[in-house]
Amino acid sequence: MLVRSLGFEYKQEQLRVLIGDNGKGFDQTLLSLRTGQTSMQQRADAIVAQLRVRSEPCQGAPLQLVVNT
Incomplete structure (x- = not known):
């Protein structure tokens, strides 16, 4: 993965x-044997954050991590 953009927002x-x-992106409806997304979700859960991944084949996989402060 090459990071195309990185941003931080703080409000409310x-x-x-x-x-x-x-x-490359991926089809989110298909199960995968890889553990990357599961590991990211476990880490988000550990800090009580919400992880959102939107991906489609050939479209990359933008991520959003939301933490209440």
Whole structure:
């Protein structure tokens, strides 16, 4: 994954970390044997954050991490 954009927003007592990439993307409806997304979700859960991943094949996989402060 090559990071195409990285952004931070803080408003209404929420920190948002936005990461855009120009990777291959993936079909979110298909199960995967890889553990990357599961690991990221476990880490987000550990800090009581919300992780959102939107991806489609050939469209990259932008991530948004939201932490209430």
